[in-house]
Amino acid sequence: MELLERDGEREILESAMEEAATAGRVVVVTGEAGIGKTALVSSVVHGRPVLWGACDPLITPRPMGPLRDVAREAGGPLVEGSREDLLSAVLDELRAPAALVVEDLHWADDATLDFVALLGRRLPRSRGCLILTCRPEQRPEVRRVLAALPRGSRCRGCTPRRRRRARSRTRPRGRPCARSPGPRWSARSAA
């Protein structure tokens, strides 16, 4: 699929993945429903080694749901074991280097949130890239986990803006089209 108006976002994700070959990186892609988080991440990881898991809008919790997705794909040591075993197994897999995508963190169960917190804080001393996608409306627990991720170049935020072409479809006739200021990237200040 051709990805429109996402050169800046792609560049940041690609450079995080390249840097992750020497030191772990975390990228948080935040944006409203349908803005293109999944499309952006899919296009960047395409053709690279990736583990992919998603959180879902469930009534009953599915503890560690995204890791179960990963385990189903990857098999081996990711399938069974304690949280510590799982953390070691994922860190080993990412060392290749590879990326772990956890989609839709706003729906994450508590066990997944804890796992993301642990992994996000260990990863900078290892290799590999953790990519999280999330809508802006977040539960306090999700905000807390995101706020505790490592700072500086090790963790970057990405907020894709609504595309100009998509916006112009809903623009009232006869009104000028304001130029988009483009995607906003925020690298957190060093810890």
Ligand SMILES: Nc1ncnc2c1ncn2[C@@H]1O[C@H](COP(=O)(O)OP(=O)(O)OP(=O)(O)O)[C@@H](O)[C@H]1O
């Ligand atoms: N940059 C883009 N260029 C062209 N099409 C795009 C772009 N970004 C997204 N789309 C299309 O817009 C639709 C919504 O994108 P996507 O599913 O990635 O959104 P999302 O932010 O992940 O939404 P959600 O929060 O519901 O998961 C998809 O059909 C996707 O193919």
Ligand SMILES: [Mg+2]
């Ligand atoms: Mg999505």
